Amino acid sequence: MAPRKPQPQSGEERLIARYFRPLARHPGALGLTDDAAVLTPPAGAELVLTTDAIVGGVHFFPADRADMVARKALRVNLSDLAAKGAKPAGFLLSLALPKRIGEGWLASFARGLGGDAETYSCPLLGGDCVRTPGPLTISIAAFGTLPQGTMVRRSGARAGDRIVVSGTIGDAALGLVLRSDAGAAKRWRLDRSQRGHLAERYLLPRPRNAIAEALRARASAAMDISDGLVGDLGKLCAASGVAAEVEAERVPLSQAARRALAADSALIETVLTGGDDYEIIGTVAAGKLASLRAAAAAAGVPLTEIGGVRKGRGTVRVLDRDRKPLLFKRPAFSHF
Amino acid sequence: MAPRKPQPQSGEERLIARYFRPLARHPGALGLTDDAAVLTPPAGAELVLTTDAIVGGVHFFPADRADMVARKALRVNLSDLAAKGAKPAGFLLSLALPKRIGEGWLASFARGLGGDAETYSCPLLGGDCVRTPGPLTISIAAFGTLPQGTMVRRSGARAGDRIVVSGTIGDAALGLVLRSDAGAAKRWRLDRSQRGHLAERYLLPRPRNAIAEALRARASAAMDISDGLVGDLGKLCAASGVAAEVEAERVPLSQAARRALAADSALIETVLTGGDDYEIIGTVAAGKLASLRAAAAAAGVPLTEIGGVRKGRGTVRVLDRDRKPLLFKRPAFSHF
Numbered sequence: 001m002a003p004r005k006p007q008p009q010s011g012e013e014r015l016i017a018r019y020f021r022p023l024a025r026h027p028g029a030l031g032l033t034d035d036a037a038v039l040t041p042p043a044g045a046e047l048v049l050t051t052d053a054i055v056g057g058v059h060f061f062p063a064d065r066a067d068m069v070a071r072k073a074l075r076v077n078l079s080d081l082a083a084k085g086a087k088p089a090g091f092l093l094s095l096a097l098p099k100r101i102g103e104g105w106l107a108s109f110a111r112g113l114g115g116d117a118e119t120y121s122c123p124l125l126g127g128d129c130v131r132t133p134g135p136l137t138i139s140i141a142a143f144g145t146l147p148q149g150t151m152v153r154r155s156g157a158r159a160g161d162r163i164v165v166s167g168t169i170g171d172a173a174l175g176l177v178l179r180s181d182a183g184a185a186k187r188w189r190l191d192r193s194q195r196g197h198l199a200e201r202y203l204l205p206r207p208r209n210a211i212a213e214a215l216r217a218r219a220s221a222a223m224d225i226s227d228g229l230v231g232d233l234g235k236l237c238a239a240s241g242v243a244a245e246v247e248a249e250r251v252p253l254s255q256a257a258r259r260a261l262a263a264d265s266a267l268i269e270t271v272l273t274g275g276d277d278y279e280i281i282g283t284v285a286a287g288k289l290a291s292l293r294a295a296a297a298a299a300g301v302p303l304t305e306i307g308g309v310r311k312g313r314g315t316v317r318v319l320d321r322d323r324k325p326l327l328f329k330r331p332a333f334s335h336f
Numbered sequence: 337m338a339p340r341k342p343q344p345q346s347g348e349e350r351l352i353a354r355y356f357r358p359l360a361r362h363p364g365a366l367g368l369t370d371d372a373a374v375l376t377p378p379a380g381a382e383l384v385l386t387t388d389a390i391v392g393g394v395h396f397f398p399a400d401r402a403d404m405v406a407r408k409a410l411r412v413n414l415s416d417l418a419a420k421g422a423k424p425a426g427f428l429l430s431l432a433l434p435k436r437i438g439e440g441w442l443a444s445f446a447r448g449l450g451g452d453a454e455t456y457s458c459p460l461l462g463g464d465c466v467r468t469p470g471p472l473t474i475s476i477a478a479f480g481t482l483p484q485g486t487m488v489r490r491s492g493a494r495a496g497d498r499i500v501v502s503g504t505i506g507d508a509a510l511g512l513v514l515r516s517d518a519g520a521a522k523r524w525r526l527d528r529s530q531r532g533h534l535a536e537r538y539l540l541p542r543p544r545n546a547i548a549e550a551l552r553a554r555a556s557a558a559m560d561i562s563d564g565l566v567g568d569l570g571k572l573c574a575a576s577g578v579a580a581e582v583e584a585e586r587v588p589l590s591q592a593a594r595r596a597l598a599a600d601s602a603l604i605e606t607v608l609t610g611g612d613d614y615e616i617i618g619t620v621a622a623g624k625l626a627s628l629r630a631a632a633a634a635a636g637v638p639l640t641e642i643g644g645v646r647k648g649r650g651t652v653r654v655l656d657r658d659r660k661p662l663l664f665k666r667p668a669f670s671h672f
Binding site: 010013030033034035036037038039040041043046047048049050051052053054055057058059080081083084086090092093094096125126127128130131132133134135137139141143144148151153154155223224227231235239 | 371375377384386391394417419464468471473475480559563571
């Protein structure tokens, strides 16, 4: 008998070598050839660690483009780092693949992932790839760094602070309705570009990493909005031991969302309590509001003041233009 | 209309508060009430990062006890940290739950997870909990620390080094056969305790974190064996640019595995190439072998010398007692 030939690569090794090794250019990734990655935080820094998973048929449509799925998986994690004021340092990818996923899909997935890793300076450090008889499941753990003790928490809001949000609210939730209700676009009188805007905002979050440093320097509390503005602001208030008052009229809306609301005013609930915004909600001492908004504007991110922090225990009041409180059936999105 | 009451917790928040918050006693976990966790590595340390997922019906049986599933999910990650010489610092948990999972299951899962987090000083730092229409999927990202530049890599083996493995090899692969082949225990003439031993070795890995420091101080290369001794040693050799020669007779076997092999000598392939050992395979300069074995023994972990490193390019020769090479159909386990 002849001695064994050099080990043929396993299917998993071949997949990793072909699609993911080219993304792993960070020296700590060790070319994805080891059991673990190495990360050396800058002196005096601490690490911010977060993980978020997305599941086919739950967080994205099985027919969504693979590069978009990859980018969404990374971006929902980047959004957490942004809200905490952390600078992205890298991520680990855990991928559960159904048998039907082919090489074309993987090539596109890796392309999308690599593009965003580059855009957000958040390199792939390592990962795991397993089979699943269920839907495609992507779990990412992302790491950021910041100077010790400076993480922006949910718990720092104080009565008197002003409340701000980045970008526009409700687009993704309306985009999701459009995906599952073919008649909605017509009822809402959306033109093609407005439909496209909402659909794209569901498909692909825009994490606000550009304002991480501005938040870290000035915000008293912040989080990213993944489960709806009202519900997530409620979590921030609960963590801070305060209450909030939001003026519905001031909540920033895209042109498309405004048009949908004009056609059906009941959509205000979808806008304010739907999920997947991936915008930042933060609080800031009144005296720092102007400076925070200026810093965000300089980074290209609009921040809008939508209300104020009050004494209380987690309550969020949303007032209409007559200062009457709006009441919602389901304040926040939850899978459970 | 009355102002909104304090936000009722969502189902996910309630789950986390009830089952996982009690585990999150590390201050950096922030009681699982924030978007991210904080970790401050000791001065001069670097972080070792690893992730491994396990999927119901693939890596464990859906009927396995929840506490065992939790412990396996954490232990396969701890095993990577051990092989790299890192001290556990904490982990993030990403849990995709099917609807049928009830609270009793979760309580048991959290109990198992918390017990091992304590045993291995690897606290829960944060996580994510999502719904899946597929099987239960648990992805863990685990972090360890070690002095800068001291991670034990796969790539450090040199010709002339000796090869060692911890514990015993093949038990888990035989245990898996027992789970799916009801007649095997009888054919192999195993008594009840031997059957129990093999089954338990599949169910619950025993990560070798007790020898992490000994490996870091003395091993030239190491990895944990998850896809079979021969295949994983091949990966280590390929990363190091060397070859290996293993004497099959020297591979440490449990009493149960020896008995099964005595009944069916063809099982040697299952033993040497089956997966799920979660033992360490390492290489060490001949002059440090005795000291490494002594340090491991002092930590309560047997290390057995099974062969040597040669010049070459990834080839692993396994020799029988007559120094004839054994040939295997499938050198390593792979899902792909």
